[in-house]
Amino acid sequence: MSNKVWVVIPAAGVGSRMQSDRPKQYLPLGGKTVLEHTLACFTGHPAVAGIVVVVSTSDPYWPELPVAGVSAHLAMGGKERADSVLNGLDYLRNKLRVAAETNVLVHDAARPCLSRHDLNKLLAAGAEEGAGAILAVPVRDTMKRAGMASPPQISHTENRDGLWHALTPQMARLGVLRKALADALQQGVTVTDEASALEYAGLNPLLVEGDARNIKITRPADLALAEFFLAAQS
Ligand SMILES: Nc1ccn([C@@H]2O[C@H](COP(=O)(O)OP(=O)(O)OP(=O)(O)O)[C@@H](O)[C@H]2O)c(=O)n1
Numbered sequence: 295m296s297n298k299v300w301v302v303i304p305a306a307g308v309g310s311r312m313q314s315d316r317p318k319q320y321l322p323l324g325g326k327t328v329l330e331h332t333l334a335c336f337t338g339h340p341a342v343a344g345i346v347v348v349v350s351t352s353d354p355y356w357p358e359l360p361v362a363g364v365s366a367h368l369a370m371g372g373k374e375r376a377d378s379v380l381n382g383l384d385y386l387r388n389k390l391r392v393a394a395e396t397n398v399l400v401h402d403a404a405r406p407c408l409s410r411h412d413l414n415k416l417l418a419a420g421a422e423e424g425a426g427a428i429l430a431v432p433v434r435d436t437m438k439r440a441g442m443a444s445p446p447q448i449s450h451t452e453n454r455d456g457l458w459h460a461l462t463p464q465m466a467r468l469g470v471l472r473k474a475l476a477d478a479l480q481q482g483v484t485v486t487d488e489a490s491a492l493e494y495a496g497l498n499p500l501l502v503e504g505d506a507r508n509i510k511i512t513r514p515a516d517l518a519l520a521e522f523f524l525a526a527q528s
């Protein structure tokens with residue numbers, strides 16, 4: 295069986311926090327779209343068997359991209375990110391007949407600044423890890439818990455020892471992740487990343503320290519930051 299991994303790129307969000315005229319994955323960045331930069335993180339990598347991009351059923355932008363139909367398979371998104379990811383995993387298993395033991399990486403379309411170094415670091419650490427593995431960054435700021443008042447006021451300071459920011463890619467065996475995600479969603483568990491579902495299944499994925507510049511483009515100011523980080527990579 296091939297040791298190559300499959301990549302699922304959830305790209306079906308509307309990007310409401312970006313307050314832009316189109317979903318943030320299709321905003322211009324360094325001469326192409328955010329999504330094209332994200333795909334380029336994986337295209338041509340020797341350890342990558344293939345890519346599934348998960349887009350909204352009403353996405354008019356994907357067919358206009360030069361990479362459409364060239365670099366990736368297409369699956370349809372769902373209401374929440376977790377639903378889109380599960381649709382991508384189902385596509386791998388049911389349409390492409392990818393073996394359940396195959397490792398998959400799930401990476402946000404909105405994270406175009408993933409470095410080849412961090413991708414290789416995650417692949418190496420997670421290859422044989424049955425519980426999965428994620429890129430993450432230790433928290434550096436003091437963390438405050440807000441009270442219920444408005445405007446918000448500090449309730450107390452959270453102990454930041456052992457606190458990490460979860461990034462993506464997040465890596466796990468296709469069969470393990472697909473079942474964990476399906477079970478968690480069926481039970482109404484809040485799943486904001488793949489590791490949440492794996493934890494619900496009783497697993498403790500590896501934390502692989504990554505680069506804080508692997509930001510998720512979420513708010514308007516993030517685009518210029520991503521442009522700066524990408525320029526520094528080239
Ligand atoms: N139903 C959804 C929601 C999100 N995503 C994807 O999941 C990634 C991370 O989600 P987020 O940053 O929250 O994107 P949006 O949901 O688009 O942003 P917002 O919450 O501001 O609307 C993005 O690449 C987004 O396209 C998805 O595939 N399907």
Ligand SMILES: C[C@](O)(CO)[C@H](O)COP(=O)(O)O
Binds near residue numbers: 375
């Ligand atoms: C998956 C993720 O990027 C890890 O930090 C994050 O949970 C996505 O959250 P969002 O609210 O869907 O952007």
